[in-house]
Amino acid sequence: MENYLANVLPHLQQWWKPIILLAYLIGLAFAVLSLTQAVNPRHRHGRSGAALTFLAAVLLLNLPSLMDSLSMTIFNQSSEQTLSYSPPSSPGSVYIQFAVYAIMTVGVIGIIRGVCLLRDSAGQPGNFSRGIVHMVGGIIAVNLITFLRGIGATIGGDVQSYISTILG
Template identity: 70%
Template structure:
C-alpha cells in the first residue's frame, strides 16, 4: 500500500500549477466579463456587479500573491514554504504526506472559491460571509502543518507531543 501512495504523491504536487493556471483562466474571463458589464447599456445601473467581478479577476490573476499575503498575515510564512512540506522519516510518513498534500490542494481550491463567492456579493449579500469563510478556511488548509504546530504549542503537554510525532 505504501508504494501506491508514494506513487500518487508526485501527481498531487502536479495539481498545484494546474489549479493556478485555472485561476488565471477564470481571472481573465472575469476580467472580460467585468469590462462587458461596465460598458453595457443593459447593466447601466448595476455597476457594483462589474466592480466586484473586476476585483475577483484581479485576485484570481494574482492567486499566488493572494495566498502569500493570507499566509503571511496569519502564519508569518509564505505559501510556498507551506506547500513544500516534507514529513519526518517515521512509519506512516507517506500517509501523513499524502493527507497533508490532499488537504492543501483543497485549501487552494477553497481560496479560489472564496474569491468567486466574493464576486457574487452584489447579487446575494450572504455570499460575502461565505467567501470570507472560504478564504480563511483555505488559508488554514494550505498552512495545515503550521496550524497544527500552533495548536500544539498553544495547548502544550500531550497535544504538542503528539503533533510533533505526527507532523514533525
C-alpha cells in the same frame, strides 16, 4: 498500500500548477465579464457588480501573491514554505504526507471558491461572508502544518507531543 501512495504523491503536487492556471483562466474570464458589465447599461447589478467582478479577476490573476499575503497575515510565513512540506522519515510518513497534500490542494481550491463567492456578493449579500470563510478556511488548509503546530503550542502537553511526533 504505502508504495501506491508514494507513487501518487509526486502527481498530487503536480495538480497545484493546473489548479492555479485554471484560476488564471477564470480571472481572465472575469476581467472580460467585468468590462462587458461596465459598458452594458442594462446590467442587473450596475457598476458595483462590475467592480466586484473586476476585483475578483485581479485577485485570481494574482493568486500566488494573494496566497502569500493571506499566509503572511495569518501565519507569518509565505505559502511557498508551506507547500514544500516533507515529513520526517517514519512508519506511515507517506500517509501523513498524502493527507497533508490533499488538504493543501483542497485549500487552494477553497481560496479560489472564496474569491468567486466574493464576486457574487453584489447580487446575493450573503455570499460575502461565505467567501471570506472560504478564503480563511482555504488559507488554514494550505498552512495546515503551521496551524496544527500552533494549536499544539497553545494547548501544550500531550497534544503538542502528539503533533510533534506525527508532523515532525
